[in-house]
Amino acid sequence: MVGIDQVLEKLSTVIDPDLKKDIVSMGMIKDLELNDGALKFTLELTTPACPFNVEIEDDVRKAIADISDLKNFELKVTAKVMEGRSLDDDTSMKTVKNIIGVASGKGGVGKSTVSLNLALALQQTGAKVGLLDADIYGPSIPLMLGMKDGSMQVEENKLQPADSHGLKVVSFGFFADQSNQAAIYRGPIISGILKQFLVDTAWTDLDYLIVDLPPGTGDIPLTLAQTIPITGILVITTPQDVASHVAVKAVSMFEKLNVPILGVVENMSHFICPNCDDKHYIFGEGGGLKISEQFKIPFLGEIPLNAGIMSGSDSGKPIMITNPDSPSAVAFRKSAKNIAAQCSIQAAKLQEEMKAESSGDSSESTEKETTESAPKAAAKPTPESTTQN
Numbered sequence: 057m058v059g060i061d062q063v064l065e066k067l068s069t070v071i072d073p074d075l076k077k078d079i080v081s082m083g084m085i086k087d088l089e090l091n092d093g094a095l096k097f098t099l100e101l102t103t104p105a106c107p108f109n110v111e112i113e114d115d116v117r118k119a120i121a122d123i124s125d126l127k128n129f130e131l132k133v134t135a136k137v138m139e140g141r142s143l144d145d146d147t148s149m150k151t152v153k154n155i156i157g158v159a160s161g162k163g164g165v166g167k168s169t170v171s172l173n174l175a176l177a178l179q180q181t182g183a184k185v186g187l188l189d190a191d192i193y194g195p196s197i198p199l200m201l202g203m204k205d206g207s208m209q210v211e212e213n214k215l216q217p218a219d220s221h222g223l224k225v226v227s228f229g230f231f232a233d234q235s236n237q238a239a240i241y242r243g244p245i246i247s248g249i250l251k252q253f254l255v256d257t258a259w260t261d262l263d264y265l266i267v268d269l270p271p272g273t274g275d276i277p278l279t280l281a282q283t284i285p286i287t288g289i290l291v292i293t294t295p296q297d298v299a300s301h302v303a304v305k306a307v308s309m310f311e312k313l314n315v316p317i318l319g320v321v322e323n324m325s326h327f328i329c330p331n332c333d334d335k336h337y338i339f340g341e342g343g344g345l346k347i348s349e350q351f352k353i354p355f356l357g358e359i360p361l362n363a364g365i366m367s368g369s370d371s372g373k374p375i376m377i378t379n380p381d382s383p384s385a386v387a388f389r390k391s392a393k394n395i396a397a398q399c400s401i402q403a404a405k406l407q408e409e410m411k412a413e414s415s416g417d418s419s420e421s422t423e424k425e426t427t428e429s430a431p432k433a434a435a436k437p438t439p440e441s442t443t444q445n
């Protein structure tokens with residue numbers, strides 16, 4: 057009669073393509089029961105947005121089908137997002153498992169558009185998602201969500217995020233008249249506002265918090281990198297050389313601060329002709345790929361140029377909601393899955409580091425001992441963490 061060892065041995069042949077580890081050692085098999093040849097267990101995936109969810113489930117079924125003398129097999133598939141930021145006892149924002157900063161070197165490349173649609177794409181997979189509009193100088197998320205007159209309440213000294221399409225949203229634009237005055241605020245005040253938005257907001261349990269940053273390498277991106285541990289940075293660029301050259305500056309700054317770079321998404325990548333479905337590379341080709349190769353960071357997707365994206369943004373109707381089957385929405389969904397996969401990879405690295413630390417292997421800190429380092433409890437990236445596939 058088949059035994060549990062045999063089942064686990066078979067299941068260990070199933071490898072998670074992102075994490076490059078077998079699903080048994082990753083703890084993805086839960087509640088396994090084997091009674092008189094009747095087998096049941098739960099496969100707990102690392103994120104509902106994993107690009108390989110179907111493939112992993114298929115591989116599990118195939119592995120089990122290989123076992124003879126099983127009378128019955130019941131499989132339940134769930135997903136529990138891994139913590140991609142180290143959450144020590146004294147870490148703020150403990151209820152947020154992953155924080156993703158969306159950055160660019162240059163303005164107007166589509167950070168806000170991409171942040172919003174990615175947040176919606178992740179949310180549509182079943183993940184719990186928040187969106188923090190950290191562009192205090194020029195908040196655009198309320199307009200893009202049709203919430204120009206939206207506001208946030210304060211309860212028990214905590215900001216209550218607004219709710220839109222199931223997203224938890226915080227923006228400086230929700231404070232009446234403030235957005236017009238933001239330009240006169242100086243560095244320390246701007247940093248203070250961002251810190252409050254981060255740590256004084258009643259974020260409920262979130263799998264992913266997307267932080268839409270202003271362009272460049274100023275006070276706001278610096279504050280994000282130095283205030284709380286974050287999972288990583290997503291860099292947005294357009295295909296033109298000029299934009300990608302500036303994007304390099306943003307990548308370099310976060311690398312210097314020891315913050316992992318999750319990868320790069322190229323926006324306004326190409327135009328799909330509505331008549332012939334051909335791709336036209338209006339702004340040139342390969343800006344995102346170039347950065348990905350130069351910094352050895354993953355290339356996570358390309359979003360087409362589409363008039364619907366722009367008009368949807370201006371009228372407060374994001375394309376992920378109004379036209380979820382369009383090529384643009386498909387591209388956002390694909391990128392969102394790749395980003396979720398990168399968060400799982402960061403989380404797995406963190407777990408390994410914690411294991412190594414508790415077994416006393418890593419007495420030497422991998423953190424740079426400089427004043428520029430990411431906060432103490434940050435995701436302690438090793439140099440390799442920015443150079444994976």
Ligand SMILES: Nc1ncnc2c1ncn2[C@@H]1O[C@H](COP(=O)(O)OP(=O)(O)OP(=O)(O)O)[C@@H](O)[C@H]1O
Pocket residue numbers: 160162163164165166167168169170191194196269270271323324325359360361362363365366367369370
């Ligand atoms: N893929 C796209 N197709 C068509 N229009 C787009 C696309 N992405 C962004 N846009 C449009 O480009 C403009 C700039 O986008 P967005 O505001 O998202 O850029 P940003 O990088 O956040 O800008 P800023 O640096 O000012 O914060 C907006 O009008 C937006 O609707």
Ligand SMILES: [Mg+2]
Pocket residue numbers: 167168169191196268269270
């Ligand atoms: Mg913006």
